[in-house]
Amino acid sequence: MAERDLEGWTIAFDLDGTLVETAPDIVGTLNRLLVQHDLPALPLEIARNYIGHGAVALLKQGFTAAGMAWDEAASPALLEAFLVDYMAHIADESTAYPGAIEALDGLAARGAILCVATNKPTDLAVALFRAIGLEDRFAAICGPKSVSARKPDAAHIREAVLQAGGDPARAIMVGDSITDLDAARATGVACILTTFGYTLTPAAELGADALIEHFDALPAAIERLVGGGQALRRASNA
Template sequence: MTDRDLEGWTIAFDLDGTLVETHGDLVGTLNRMLVRHGLPTVPMEGAAELIGGGARPLLEHGFERTGAPVEQARDPALYDAFIADYIEHIADHSQPYEGCVETLEALSARGALLVVATNKRTDLSELLLNKLDLTRHFAAVVGPDKVSARKPAAAHLQEAVRLAGGDPSMAIMIGDAAPDVGAARAADMPCIVVTWGYTPIPPEDLGGDVLIDHFDDVEEAIDGLLADFYVTRALAGV
């Protein structure tokens, strides 16, 4: 029988680049938008760095990379076309990272609450997670439209944890990019940084508490952070 030693703890996960490899579908949609405007496509290889800030920054970076005026990328009709196309192709190639499902199941078995805290719109996040059969693992899926401020604001993580039924003072963030670490720091939460995601800043320079190279390392990283947490409390006499 599994020891439910994570009862009371909430683990918040970023989505794109942390739970799910999504760059193939996102860059695929970007390239279809570029082709519609008579522009060259951007290569899939190396394009992951374009992802992270949402559809609008992705479009802007894509248009800039082709040498097109960035103003073209800010057309509301283009954004709407991007979203419509992405919805049609949201899980053509996207897949959970290796070890993701097994780790989510293990954390749940140990009593942890799991929540997705992402800057991707909630409806798109839920659609993707449903198609990949991942929704069942999470107490809540929280995009920027469900909170008062998006990552890197502390409010995103704090409100996401509360929506999942957890306590922000007993929560850990797992992400791949600066907004994840920034939000965790602002919320006074420990942060685990994954090395497989989407960030123009080297993962080791993001300032997380622990750096991991595979989902198999998540539990050990959490256990280390909790050991530090309980030692600190004991030393403080709490």
């Protein structure tokens, strides 16, 4: 039986680009909308880095990159079309990153509470996790409407941790972008970033407390932050 050395700690995860490789399905929906508007589809390797700031930001960046001036008046209709299409294709190609499931199960066995703080709408996040068999691994799955403010506001992580039954003073954020890092800093918690996620600025340049290139490295990164007291110092200085 695993030692429950993480009892009392909550690990909050971002979703897109952190736990799940969702870019093929998200960009697929974006490209279908672009083609419907007689615009060229965007390469996956470019459009994937527009993910993480919400669907409206993705649409704005995508349509602008495809050569169409962004029309704020058209935003609600485009957003609705995006959400409908994406829900229909939410797990066509999306998969958990290698080692993610094993890492989640290992952390839970050691007593950690697991939750999700994502800027993806909660219904989409739950539908995706359900489709790939991850829903039951989290004590709370919190998109923007499940909390009082979205990342990078501190309220998102803090309230997600509380909804999971955890203590925000004993939490660590795992994400992939500056949005996650800024939210963690605002909350006063340590932040681990993946190097394989969605970010225009390389994760190594963002100044996170730790970086992981594979989920196999996550337990050790958490141990260093908890054991060295860095995670608690972050919280006490918030």
